[in-house]
Amino acid sequence: MAFNMRPTKNPMPTQAPEIRKHNFDEVAIGYTQEMAIDEAKRCLNCKNPGCVPGCPVHINIPAFIAKVAEGEFEAAYQIISESSSLPAVCGRVCPQETQCEEHCIRALQKLPKKDENGAMIKDENGKPVMVQGEAVGIGRLERFVADYHREHAAVAVPEIQKNGHKVAVLGSGPSGLACAYDLAKWGYDVTIFEALHVAGGVLMYGIPEFRLPKAIVQNEIEGLKRMGVKIMTNMVVGRVISIDELMEQEGFEACFVGTGAGLPRFLGIPGENAKGVYSANEFLTRVNLMKAYQNDSSTPIQHAHNVIVVGGGNVAMDALRTPLRLGAEHVTCVYRRSKEELPARKEEIEHAEEEGVVFDLLRNPVKILEDRTGSPSPRSPEYNPNYGNVIGMKVQKQKLGEPDASGRRRPIPVTVEEDPDAIYTIPCDCVIIAIGTSPNPLIKDTTPGIETNKHGCLIVNEENNETTKDGVFAGGDAVTGAATVILAMGAGRKAAKSIHEYIQAK
Amino acid sequence: MFKIVKKEVLNPTIVRLVVEAPYVAKKAKPGQFIILRAYQDSERLPFTIAGEDPEQGTVTIIYQIVGAGTLELNQLNEGDELSDFVGPLGRPSELEGLKHVAIVGGGAGCAIAYPLAHKLHELNADVCSIAGFRNKDLVILEKEFEEASQKFIKMSDDGTWGEQGFVTVGLENEILARQGKENQFDEVIAIGPIIMMKNVVAVAKKYNIPCIVSMNPIMIDGTGMCGCCRLLVGGKLKFACVDGPDFDGYEVDFDSAAERNTMYRDWERTKYEEGCNLLKEAK
Known part of the structure; x- marks a missing residue:
């Protein structure tokens, strides 16, 4: 050839x-x-x-x-x-x-x-x-x-010889799905526990339809179900049922924790509680999972005209491109380093630029400004329905210094002495904060014996992804902090292999 | 999956539902909440748990028909099933060790206040319930409060039920009556509209009595994922869904919470009116 x-x-x-x-x-x-x-x-x-x-x-x-x-x-x-x-x-x-x-x-x-x-x-x-x-x-x-x-291809029902061992998978995002897939293939009786009302995790609530159609995610999940994997939605492990209960009362011999890094970080600057300030998770969840982009959706979303997204990762790119599709006229990315350091995929940055997103780089948010004119009370003659809404963001110019722990050059604020225009205001009516997420503390708080590091990430043995608790394995963002779909899948597969070895050795 | 086993109208806009949800019933504690979706593609609606029966596997919630979401929920009847029902979420109320407690409920907030009164009563605390409604037609759970309280103070805005005045008046009078006595309150628990809770906190603070409030912000997932329900508590961001819903009333920034709750006011109103019109046409 x-x-x-x-x-x-x-x-x-x-x-x-x-x-x-x-x-x-x-x-x-x-x-x-x-x-x-x-x-x-x-x-x-x-x-x-x-x-x-x-x-x-x-x-x-x-x-x-x-x-x-x-x-x-x-x-x-x-x-x-x-x-x-x-x-x-x-x-x-x-x-x-x-x-x-x-x-x-x-x-x-x-x-x-x-x-x-x-x-x-x-x-x-x-x-x-x-x-x-x-x-x-x-x-x-x-x-x-x-x-x-x-x-x-015709829908095939795979023939799998069941081995009678029960494994619980916590979370139905990429790591959980990958782990469940391998275990099911090897004959394990796998049940996935999902906190939300639909399986798929970040693939459903986070990544937008225009990058990853939800029908495709559901199609992959249907394939897992045909392999005999059970999926229980509305099950917040830690609240509804604990890992100890799963293993001691429900007969699961091992657990995989793939609960992701869902807790959004905020900036900690004044005005962050103003109306019109969203975490990227909230904005994307409303649009993707709750389908707020459809006109007849029962979940509301702000149709802003002038949006600022803070952050430069892939989630920030999604958060930039989504409001455009909801009708925004101006969408601006505010990121504290330069274009070189933007952590998002190049292709995503290019797509965002092609769609008209403005990159305001080397800028750090200082304050979110709110409309404080008139009265918030509908009964007052001075009633202002926009009272408390975002009207702008004060940002400070940055320059780059030496590389920091992440290997990227550290942003240093430009002072007003250096540049009289170092601090200025960008008008906006919506701010979306996309500066990262950390793991949810729920599993750690409700599972004796499970330990986390100072970032709240589950500690695992790097060889086999086992946590500090016997029979409990973990992988994906819950271990690494926010990373990529494929790394989470890799960790899920590795953990599946370790779970297999763990159960076979018992 | 989540069958409605009982539906009871408590007043023209407040309804009690008993729902089959065995997992939730087994774990539910006072002060925690659930999130439900009436139909597939419905909004996720949070409700505080108003009671649970672990043996029957049922959970009780009480809702007020205020928006499109609750209007839609109200279309379901006994025997129908809810699409989703997840819980218990949030931290349980800390009730152990309390001896003399004022439970203050306003309007639909009484639905959330009652289970706390009931639980404290079971724990042999001295419970003084203070309930306030706009008028006598809106009163709910009167008999239940009577049974769970050593003292029950009824307040209404127009004087058609109990005394005329806000709950703050009833609370302050009772605090004064107990001042210096053995049965003075060691805690006030307030649940109701934000402005009511803010005013109750002011009264409690005046007499140096700790005051716990139950916050009810707009919420989506209820597991700490979206940050929509964030509040300023003691100057710090807290998530009502995982850090609450109960908070130290002295520390809560009620004005900012009240503002955030109006985020979708216009949208809600339009949707609600659309829903009402559809129902009228259907009739």
Whole structure:
């Protein structure tokens, strides 16, 4: 088979920015079969592939891509599903550029640049002009394969020999789903306990529809149910039932804690309680989980005109792009470092820019300003219905100093002596705070024997993801603090293996 | 899943529901709350637990029809099932060791105040309940309060039930009557509209009596995830769902809490009116 030696990836077809910023449909449309085959042929099928160790769940990437190149899409899916329970999700939200694709040989190669007719372009000295190659679009192919499977394959009920051992999985986000998938495959009787009314965790409440359609998440969860995994919603473990009760009274031999990092952090500046100030979790939960983007939704959301989002991660990007789709005219990202340090994926930043998001970088919020004119009382002649609403944010300019513990350059406030305009006000009617989350203390507070570090993250043995309590394993954001979907899935799989070994050794 | 086994109208706008929820019933303690959704895609509505029967596996809640959400909930009847019912959430009220307690309830807040009076009564505390309503037609749980209280002070805005005046008047009179005596209050617990709780705290503070209030902010998940229910308590951000709902009344910033509760006032009103109109058309 001839390899495709074009240095660049097939671009992902997307909705045009001016159209997509007014709807909640998915931004990326996905490869066609022709594009997928063409892209797959860019894979050189390395003997010692760098991509596989780069993948936290170790998908056999060259093998599945070879099947795509042959047009055997279902076979490709079967290869992925040996390692990943959520390919349609990961193909969409994984930061492939810092994982599998970062190690792709095609991204490390320089190739001669060619014109439209395939002729080499040469410089004035007659030497070929070289271009840096791009990685094979592994994520895009994974997504294509998962979508192909969902649209074409018959719904199969897998035959699994049950082994009679019961395992409880706490939380139905990426780590819990991945853990449950492996355990169910090996015959365990798995029950997932979910606190909210629907399974999926951050995939449902956090990541917006336009990046990850909820129907796709639910489709993956239906697949788990067909494998015999039971899902109990409305079960806040720690309140409704404790880990000790699950293990002592309900017959679960091991527990996996994948309860995520759901507790939002706030800035701790004046005005943070004003009306119109949201945590990103609240804003996104209202829109995604509670469907406030639909006109007939029973959950209200502010349709602001002028929104400021504080923070620069992937959640901040979601929080920036969502209000645009609800009709906001101006959306501004306020981040205290420079563009280089923005922790969000490049693709997300580019998408946000294309949609008209303004990045006000090297700015730190100092105070949120509230409307204090008139009276809050509807009975008063001076009644002001906007009393207490956000009207602006005072920010202070920052400059970058030496790198801090995170390795990124530390922001230092610019003083008014240095710059008379160092502190100024940006008008807005809504502020969304997306500066991170920490793990919920509920499990720690209600489970004797479980220990956490000073950030509230569960302490685990790095070898096997076991917590300080016998038979209780953990993974995902509950252990690491806020991270990515795929890292959480990797931890879930690792814990599943440890749980298997733990139960078999008993 | 969560069947309504009993539905009882307490006054024209306040309704008591007994719901089958065995897990919740087993764990519920006074002061905790639940979140329910009437139908799939309904709003998540928080309600304080008004009673539980672990043997029958049932939980009682009392709701007032104030917005679109409660109007929709009220469409369900005995035998119908709620889509979701999760709890118990929040920290239980700390009632142990209290000897002489004033329980102050205002309007629908009495529904939340009553289980505390009942529990304290069971713990052999001396309970003085002070309930206030706008008028006699809105009174709820009169008999229950009588049974759970050593003394029951009735107040109404228009004087058609008990004495005329706000609960603060009844409370202050009782504090004065007990001053210097063995039965002076060691705690006041206030549950009702924010302005009422603010005023009750002022009275309690005047006489140096600790005052606990039960906060009822707008909430979504009820597990600490969204931060919507945040309050300023002693100058710090607290989440009513995980740090409360009970707080030291001396420390709560009631004005900011009252403001935050009006966040969706216009939206709520429109939705409620739409709901009412739909019901009228249906009739």
